Amino acid sequence: MRTIKMNPSPTISDVAKAAGVSTATVSRAFSRPEMLREETVIQVRFHATRLGYLPNLAARALSTGRQGNIAIVVPDIANPFFPPLLKAAQTAADLAGYSVFLGDSDEDPEREQRLVNKLVMQVEGFILASSRMPNKQILELSERQSVVLINRDTPGLPRVLIDTVAGINAAVAHLAELGHRSLVYISGPAASWSDQQRRSAVSSAAVLHKMKLESVHARHPSFDAGREITSAVIGMDVTAAITFDDFVAHGLLAGLAEQGVVVPRDFSVIGCDDVLGASTYPALTSVSARCDEAGRMAADLLMSNLQMDKRDDTRCLLETWLVVRDTTAPAPDSSLSRAKKKAHPKSAIGTPGVMRMRSTV
Amino acid sequence: MRTIKMNPSPTISDVAKAAGVSTATVSRAFSRPEMLREETVIQVRFHATRLGYLPNLAARALSTGRQGNIAIVVPDIANPFFPPLLKAAQTAADLAGYSVFLGDSDEDPEREQRLVNKLVMQVEGFILASSRMPNKQILELSERQSVVLINRDTPGLPRVLIDTVAGINAAVAHLAELGHRSLVYISGPAASWSDQQRRSAVSSAAVLHKMKLESVHARHPSFDAGREITSAVIGMDVTAAITFDDFVAHGLLAGLAEQGVVVPRDFSVIGCDDVLGASTYPALTSVSARCDEAGRMAADLLMSNLQMDKRDDTRCLLETWLVVRDTTAPAPDSSLSRAKKKAHPKSAIGTPGVMRMRSTV
DNA sequence: TCTTGCCATGCAACCGGTTGCATGGCAAAT
DNA sequence: ATTTGCCATGCAACCGGTTGCATGGCAAGA
Structure with missing residues (x-):
């Protein structure tokens, strides 16, 4: 541990002195070399690199107004x-x-x-x-x-x-096609435009497909918040959830597993953003985009x-699209009650805006 | 679409003019208010906020040498x-x-x-x-x-x-305790200090536990690179792998699953960094740290x-420690051949540097 | 009332670049 | 040989702050 003085960086005038020119010439050698004789430019650049000169961008910004x-x-x-x-x-x-x-x-x-x-x-x-x-x-x-x-x-x-509207529409359509008649939207930060957009997209798609729509608020877009609202979701008499993002979905998956609810047999879950990809278990169906x-x-x-x-x-x-993985399946006979597990209907493949992914693990 | 001129921000001299003082006083009102009469400071600050003045940090940096x-x-x-x-x-x-x-x-x-x-x-x-x-x-x-x-x-x-040494030691010890006699280290970027450290820690721990050690290089710390080296790993007559990071581990899990190798029954995998946490399937055993x-x-x-x-x-x-989840289990009777699945030995719990996690999903 | 001294403030140089304008030198044109 | 003109370069002001030093005013002390 020792006190040090950083050697001060060479400035434009150090270079000027070394090259025997004015500071203006040094400046131009870097910013407007076409104004100078080629030989001069080479000379200046030579001494600059020899001294380890690097232009001070803050100083440049001060006179040009361009900070870079x-x-x-x-x-x-x-x-x-x-x-x-x-x-x-x-x-x-x-x-x-x-x-x-x-x-x-x-x-x-x-x-x-x-x-x-x-x-x-x-x-x-x-x-x-x-x-x-x-x-x-x-x-x-x-x-x-x-x-x-x-x-x-x-x-x-x-x-x-x-634009999650397309993806959300595909998600709700996918659930409807699987026979779900009700779902819950689990919302995120109130100040978030994405949340507002997703909420209203779910809402109008639910109307279109004549599905019952509930809604719960996750206090934070996180795993923990997702797990916390699990009981609320279970008490809600719905068979599927679309969540504000993948974290909430992941938390919800964990919460459901703890309560003995088997996904996707008893309940279907769809996330948003597709950031967890195939790494959840079961691999999460999610609305995906190129972020x-x-x-x-x-x-x-x-x-x-x-x-x-x-x-x-x-x-x-x-644009966004739905990536179907392993958390969505046909609706159980009644909400959150046992139902025999069926294979995913092949019809989902080929539906516009829907992509069927093989789970990677 | 229109060309605009951004209204230029007010400068220190605008404020000085408005407040009827010199620029030096305005400067001091912000950087050294104790030098000024309290009344003056208030006046200056008042006009500054009225005009929406914000100090130009680049200019300040130029004279003080402190950029912030x-x-x-x-x-x-x-x-x-x-x-x-x-x-x-x-x-x-x-x-x-x-x-x-x-x-x-x-x-x-x-x-x-x-x-x-x-x-x-x-x-x-x-x-x-x-x-x-x-x-x-x-x-x-x-x-x-x-x-x-x-x-x-x-x-x-x-x-x-x-310091992954402790975590790696725990990982190798954990494998040894589960009866593994051989393992492969899957290495990461050559220029990475972490990789060098991990490689040598695995190496000395393997010697300590008299385990056979192989090694393969993943060209990039990623899922794809992990999946790519799967065949090399399978051809290697080892029963466990420790990978440079969780991504390589995740890729390897995917590759093994594709080839019909069941983890952890047939093969054990341990990652590093613990960034995927419990979200892989099976949940990844990994060397964890507070990054x-x-x-x-x-x-x-x-x-x-x-x-x-x-x-x-x-x-x-x-410090680092091992988080045991679901990708490590007793060694199969022979490498990559079938073996009956046993429960994890409880002995892992309580071993120093080892933490047994309930998988979250 | 006059001096002393301090405190609040102003002046001006400086940080490291950029750039409009002036200048000097050399080549081409006369 | 002289003029013209251009091109390469230098001079100096400026960008927006900071700060050492000078100064002026006011209060306290004589």
């Missing part, structure tokens, strides 16, 4: 829905020469606002994924900065939406807005 | 090992007032170096998680900046290591180094 940074804010990095999205966005940004700040709001609107404030002067734009901030604050922000939203449908702003695609598109949208110096309000929908 | 940013670089955000770590680190940094840059090197040392170069002037320090860069470059970097490593054991630098803890510690270590303006070389070990 963007920020991505998500409600919960640890939710597997986001990492692929983050990765894709970061890759796209990197390709365009941008660096990315990461913010985790922990599902808290105030913390999200504080994060945004801390970052706003250091970035050229924001990607807000599943933002929990009120519309007013988002619009305010968008007057200073380019903003692209993911899974939040605020008119006037560019946004990438994972990495959402990240990439949002980043590209932001980047192109920055380069064009314009603002559009593209509303970009990403 | 750190960077975290990981080889693969989408690998579930990292998100909890990232989240914990980001939370700790945020608490200390720092913002965080995120870099994904995609397992590529050159890309990692490029990322680092782009960020080096904008941050006060780096957290490099499972860095794939050569030691030389890491040490070079550490002369300019504070660096904290995760899962990389470079002497002279502060580092947080998830969020690693992120938090690394962030705290970095932060304290920055504030003390010193550099230590703390070597911080995080």
Whole structure:
């Protein structure tokens, strides 16, 4: 353990001195080399690399107003829905020469606002994924900065939406086809656009198929919350559940198993987001989407807005589909009572928006 | 779609004008309020918030040399090992007032170096998680900046290591106790310190328990790579596998299932990192650790180094343990041949470093 | 009432780049 | 040989803060 002084990085004027030119020439050797004699550029670059010179982006930002940074804010990095999205966005940004700040709001609107404030002067734009901030604050922000939203449908702003309506419709149709006459929707965060969309999609699909619809709220999109609402679900006289996300579904599966309810024989479960994939047991039927695609598109949208110096309000929908695995089966004779297990009807294969997957384990 | 001009943010001099004071006073009202009359501070702050003033951190960094940013670089955000770590680190940094840059090197040392170069002037320090860069470059970097490593054991630098030795020992002991006489280690990225550590820990534990040890390399820490090496494993005349991580284990489980090998009756599998938890089927026995803890510690270590303006070389070990679930069972009579299934010996419970989990689904 | 001293505030240089404009030198044109 | 014109480079102001030092005003002490 020792006190140290980091050797200060060489600056543009160190390089200038070494190369026997002015700082302006050094600057141009990097940012506008076509203005200089080729020989000069080579000289300057030579001394720069020899000294280990790296341009100070903060200083550059100060004079150009272009930071070369963007920020991505998500409600919960640890939710597997986001990492692929983050990765894709970061890759796209990197390709365009941008660096990315990461913010985790922990599902808290105030913390999200504080994060945004801390970052706003250091970035050229924001990607807000599943933002929990009120519309007013988002619009305010968008007057200073380019903003692209993911899974939040605020008119006037560019946004990438994972359109679960198709997937949910397929899910409800799938249940109806299996003979279910009732289901429960287990809802997620109230501030979540996705939850609102899913809730209303389930609702109208239930009407269409003349199914009885109940609803329960999971206090948090997590395994534990899913397990907690199990008793409520069991007491509800329904034969199937569609949950806000895969975690709630996973928790519910665990809760049902504990109570001796056999899935899918006694009860069918469908998740959303398809992030657990085939790794649950039984392998979870889920509404799936390319969430990495959402990240990439949002980043590209932001980047192109920055380069064009314009603002559009593209509303970009990403399609979803149902992946049928092993948690859905024909309805039992009565809700949550024993029923003989039947094979999955083959009719599900080939239905539009439905994909039958072989369980991987 | 319209071209817009973002209204420029108010600067310190706008506030100064509005409040009828100098820019120095505005600056001090924020950074050193105790130097000013209380009344002045209130006045300045009032006008600042009225105008929506937010300090320009890049400008501040330029004159103070303190950016208020750190960077975290990981080889693969989408690998579930990292998100909890990232989240914990980001939370700790945020608490200390720092913002965080995120870099994904995609397992590529050159890309990692490029990322680092782009960020080096904008941050006060780096957290490099499972860095794939050569030691030389890491040490070079550490002369300019504070660096904290995760899962990389470079002497002279502060580092947080998830010490899988204890967990691996427990894993091998567990297999030995179940009557296995042979096993294969399925290795991961060659540049990974964790892989080296795990490989050598398996090796010495195998010697200790007089077990035959084979080894296969998975080209990538992923499900697919795990599935790919299945045939190699089957051809190997061993009765158990320990894999570099849970993904490889998951892939292997899938591959074995496809080939009709029943786990754990015919073959036992143990993963590492415990990121899939109970969600595989059968629920995976795995070497577990608090990886969020690693992120938090690394962030705290970095932060304290920055504030003390010193550099230590703390070597911080995080313990691991074996979580026994449903992929390990007594050895079959001969390798990969049928054997009657026995119950798990209760003796595993209570062995130090071993934890018996009820499968959650 | 005049001096002393402190405290609140302002001035101006500086951090490390960028860039509009000025300048000087050399080649081509006259 | 002189003029013209362009191209490569330098000068210096500026981006938005911070901070050492100077200054002015007011209160306390003489």
